[in-house]
Amino acid sequence: MWxxxxxxxxxxxxxxxxxxxxxxxxxxxxxxIDSLRSGEWSRTLASVIKLEKDISTIC
Incomplete structure (x- = not known):
C-alpha cells in the first residue's frame, strides 16, 4: 500500500x-483537495491534510 x-x-x-x-x-x-463548492470537510477525517483549492488553478 502507498x-x-x-x-x-x-x-x-x-x-x-x-x-x-x-x-x-x-x-x-x-x-x-476540494473547492468546497458542493462538499464539506465534515465528511473527512481530522487526520487528512485539507487544502481548499480548485484543481483547475493548480494544474
Missing part, C-alpha cells in the same frame, strides 16, 4: 468515503 495519497474531491461523498477506506487499509498520509 504511504502518501492525494485525493481530489475529498470533501464530497465519494472522496470522504475513499479517505476513510484508504486510512483503514494503512495509508499513512492523505492530502485532500
Amino acid at each position: 504511504n502518501k495519497v492525494v485525493i481530489t474531491g475529498a470533501a464530497g461523498f465519494i472522496g470522504g468515503h475513499l479517505c476513510h477506506e484508504l486510512l483503514s487499509k494503512g495509508v499513512k498520509e492523505i492530502v485532500g
Whole structure:
C-alpha cells in the first residue's frame, strides 16, 4: 500500500468515503483537495491534510 495519497474531491461523498477506506487499509498520509463548492470537510477525517483549492488553478 502507498504511504502518501492525494485525493481530489475529498470533501464530497465519494472522496470522504475513499479517505476513510484508504486510512483503514494503512495509508499513512492523505492530502485532500476540494473547492468546497458542493462538499464539506465534515465528511473527512481530522487526520487528512485539507487544502481548499480548485484543481483547475493548480494544474
